[in-house]
Amino acid sequence: MGFRTVAQWAASPDSGKWHITTFRKAVASAATVANDFIDYTYFAGNPPANFYASAPLEAALVESIRGINIPAIDGQFLKRITVMSAASSATGTTNQNQRLLLADYLLYYPFVDTDAVGEQQDMIQSASLPRYSSGVQIMAVSQSAASTVGTFTVSYTNQDGVAGRTSQTTYTKVVAGGGALVSSTTNAVAGSQQFIQLQAGDSGVRSIQSVTFSAAGGGLMCLALVKPLYHFYSTQECRRTTSGNLESYGAASQFETVLHGPPVEIKNGAVLGIVGLGNAGTLASSVLTGILETTWS
Amino acid sequence: MGWTSQDDLINQITTNGKIEPVVYQKTSVAVGQAGHWQHLLNSVGSIPAATFGGSEATFTATDNTWSEGAIAIGDQTSPATKHILSMGAGVVAAAGAPWFILPIDLVGYAKLTTTNVSTTGTKTITMTAISNTAANVDRYANGEGLRLFIGSYSAMGANAPTMQVTYTNSAGATGKVTTAGCVSTASATSGTVLNSGNAANKYGPFLPLAAGDTGVKDIESVIWGGTAHASGSVVVCLCKPLCMPIPVPATGLYNMVDFVNTLPSMPRLKNGANVTFLVFGTGATTAAATVYANFDYGWGG
Numbered sequence: 001m002g003f004r005t006v007a008q009w010a011a012s013p014d015s016g017k018w019h020i021t022t023f024r025k026a027v028a029s030a031a032t033v034a035n036d037f038i039d040y041t042y043f044a045g046n047p048p049a050n051f052y053a054s055a056p057l058e059a060a061l062v063e064s065i066r067g068i069n070i071p072a073i074d075g076q077f078l079k080r081i082t083v084m085s086a087a088s089s090a091t092g093t094t095n096q097n098q099r100l101l102l103a104d105y106l107l108y109y110p111f112v113d114t115d116a117v118g119e120q121q122d123m124i125q126s127a128s129l130p131r132y133s134s135g136v137q138i139m140a141v142s143q144s145a146a147s148t149v150g151t152f153t154v155s156y157t158n159q160d161g162v163a164g165r166t167s168q169t170t171y172t173k174v175v176a177g178g179g180a181l182v183s184s185t186t187n188a189v190a191g192s193q194q195f196i197q198l199q200a201g202d203s204g205v206r207s208i209q210s211v212t213f214s215a216a217g218g219g220l221m222c223l224a225l226v227k228p229l230y231h232f233y234s235t236q237e238c239r240r241t242t243s244g245n246l247e248s249y250g251a252a253s254q255f256e257t258v259l260h261g262p263p264v265e266i267k268n269g270a271v272l273g274i275v276g277l278g279n280a281g282t283l284a285s286s287v288l289t290g291i292l293e294t295t296w297s
Numbered sequence: 298m299g300w301t302s303q304d305d306l307i308n309q310i311t312t313n314g315k316i317e318p319v320v321y322q323k324t325s326v327a328v329g330q331a332g333h334w335q336h337l338l339n340s341v342g343s344i345p346a347a348t349f350g351g352s353e354a355t356f357t358a359t360d361n362t363w364s365e366g367a368i369a370i371g372d373q374t375s376p377a378t379k380h381i382l383s384m385g386a387g388v389v390a391a392a393g394a395p396w397f398i399l400p401i402d403l404v405g406y407a408k409l410t411t412t413n414v415s416t417t418g419t420k421t422i423t424m425t426a427i428s429n430t431a432a433n434v435d436r437y438a439n440g441e442g443l444r445l446f447i448g449s450y451s452a453m454g455a456n457a458p459t460m461q462v463t464y465t466n467s468a469g470a471t472g473k474v475t476t477a478g479c480v481s482t483a484s485a486t487s488g489t490v491l492n493s494g495n496a497a498n499k500y501g502p503f504l505p506l507a508a509g510d511t512g513v514k515d516i517e518s519v520i521w522g523g524t525a526h527a528s529g530s531v532v533v534c535l536c537k538p539l540c541m542p543i544p545v546p547a548t549g550l551y552n553m554v555d556f557v558n559t560l561p562s563m564p565r566l567k568n569g570a571n572v573t574f575l576v577f578g579t580g581a582t583t584a585a586a587t588v589y590a591n592f593d594y595g596w597g598g
Contacts, residue, residue: 014564020502
C-alpha cells in the first residue's frame with residue numbers, strides 16, 4: 001500500500017515506519033577511467049563485495065547480503081539517500097561529481113569469456129528474475145582486467161517473452177580490473193554506456209540465452225540484469241589537506257523523494273546497489289559512503 | 298498537537314516564546330574505527346559521560362531526567378507536542394571523515410559484563426515490557442518504531458562472536474530474533490556500536506529486526522555464538538531514531554537541516570525524550586574526535 005498524503009509521508013519516521021542503513025564501499029586500487037561506469041557492488045566494504053562468483057554462464061540470483069540492507073517489508077519506498085565521497089588521499093581530487101544510480105540487482109550470468117571469438121556461449125537458465133518479471137536492463141561488468149576492445153552481441157528473451165532477440169552490436173572496454181562496466185555502442189577507447197542496447201522495439205530483458213563475440217576483448221565479464229531505480233550524484237570529494245594552510249573540502253548530497261522527485265518503490269527482497277560514473281580521473285581507492293532511508297505506510 | 302499553520306508556528310515562537318535551543322558536545326572516549334558507528338554515551342562532554350550503573354542484564358529505562366546524563370528537555374509543554382525545527386552537527390577530528398550524525402531517543406539499556414560477555418550462549422535480560430501508558434518508558438507505545446544496537450563501553454577483547462537479540466515485537470509476538478550471522482567487532486574500542494562495521498554480516502546503525510517487524514516491546518535475551526570476546530562490557534540499547542542523519546563531509550565543517558521549510562517533517566520529541574547521538578565514521582579517527590550537535594525544538598498549543 002502506498003501513501004495517500006504528503007503529511008502521511010512526512011510523518012512516517014515518527015510512526016516508526018522508517019528504516020535507516022549505512023553503506024560504505026571502497027573502490028579497488030586499480031585505476032578506473034573518467035566517463036566509464038563502475039559497479040560499486042563489486043568493491044569491498046559494507047555491504048560486502050559482490051564478485052558475481054558462481055558457476056560460469058549459469059544464471060544466479062544476486063545474494064541479498066550483497067545489497068544495502070533494507071527490511072523485508074512490502075510497500076516500501078525510498079525516502080531519502082545521502083552520499084559523500086571520501087577522497088583517496090589528502091590531495092585526491094578525482095572522485096568529484098559522480099553520477100550515481102541506485103539499482104535493484106536481480107540476476108547474473110558470470111564469467112563470460114570475452115576472448116571466445118566465434119563461439120556461441122550458451123547460458124544455463126538455473127534461475128529466473130525474482131522481481132520485475134516483465135523485464136529489466138543488461139549491465140556488462142568486468143570480472144578481470146581486459147586488454148583490448150572486444151565486440152559481441154547478446155541473444156535474449158524480451159519483456160514480452162519473445163526469445164531470440166539480439167542486442168545491438170556492443171563493444172567492451174579496456175579496463176584495469178574487475179568492477180567496471182564494459183559496454184559501449186562504439187569501439188572508441190573513451191566513453192561507455194550503462195546498459196547494453198537492445199534490439200529495436202524492446203524495453204527490457206527477462207533472460208539471456210547466449211553471448212557471441214566477433215572480436216576478442218581479452219578478459220572476463222558478467223552480464224547482470226538490474227532494475228534502475230533512482231539517479232542521484234555526489235558533488236565533490238571530502239578531504240582535509242595535510243600541509244600548508246590546512247583546509248577542509250567536501251560536500252554531502254541529499255536527495256529526498258517526493259520533494260526532489262517521485263517516490264521510488266523498493267520491492268520486498270530488493271538487492272540494492274549503486275553504479276557510479278566519475279568524470280575526472282580515476283576513482284581508485286576512493287570511498288563512497290552514505291545513508292539510505294526507506295519508508296512504508 | 299503541534300501547529301495549525303506556518304502562521305501559528307511563527308506566532309507561538311515569536312509571541313509566546315515556545316522554542317528552546319539545545320547544544321550537545323562530546324569528545325569521543327576512544328578512537329573510532331572505519332565504517333563503524335559510535336554511541337558517545339560514555340564519552341565526556343556536555344552531557345556528561347554515562348557509567349551505566351544499572352543492574353547486570355536488567356533493562357534500565359532512561360529519560361530526560363536520567364541521572365547519568367541527559368539533555369534537559371522539559372516536559373512543560375504537555376499537552377502540546379514538541380517538535381524538532383532544525384538540527385545541525387559538526388565534527389573536529391584528525392581523520393575519519395566523512396561522518397554521519399544521527400539523533401536518537403535512548404529509551405533504555407541493559408548492560409552485560411564479565412562472563413556475560415566472555416562466554417557464549419543465551420544471556421537472559423530482565424525487562425518489563427513497554428506498554429501503552431503515560432509513563433515515560435512507554436513513550437513509544439508498545440515499542441513501535443524502536444530499534445536495537447549493542448555498544449561497547451570498554452575496550453573489547455579479542456574475537457568477534459556472532460550476536461543476536463531475542464525480543465518481543467511491537468505487536469506482542471515473543472521470541473522474535475534479529476538477523477542471524479551478525480558479528481561483533483574484535484578488539485573494538487570503547488563506544489563502538491558492535492553490530493556496525495565495514496565487512497560482511499555487519500549492520501549499521503541498528504540490528505535488523507525479523508521480517509515484517511517495526512518495533513521492539515521487550516528485550517528477552519542476547520545470544521552470543523562462535524568464539525566469545527575475551528573481555529569487555531556492552532550495553533544493549535533500545536532507542537528511537539528521531540530524524541535524518543546529519544552528514545558532515547570533513548573536519549570543521551557544519552551542516553544544518555531545516556525540518557520546517559524543506560519537506561516539513563518536524564520530528565516529534567516525546568515527553569521524556571532522552572536525546573543523544575550516534576556517529577558514523579567512514580574512516581578511522583586517529584585521535585578522540587569532538588562531536589558537536591545542536592537543535593531547536595518548539596511547541597504549539
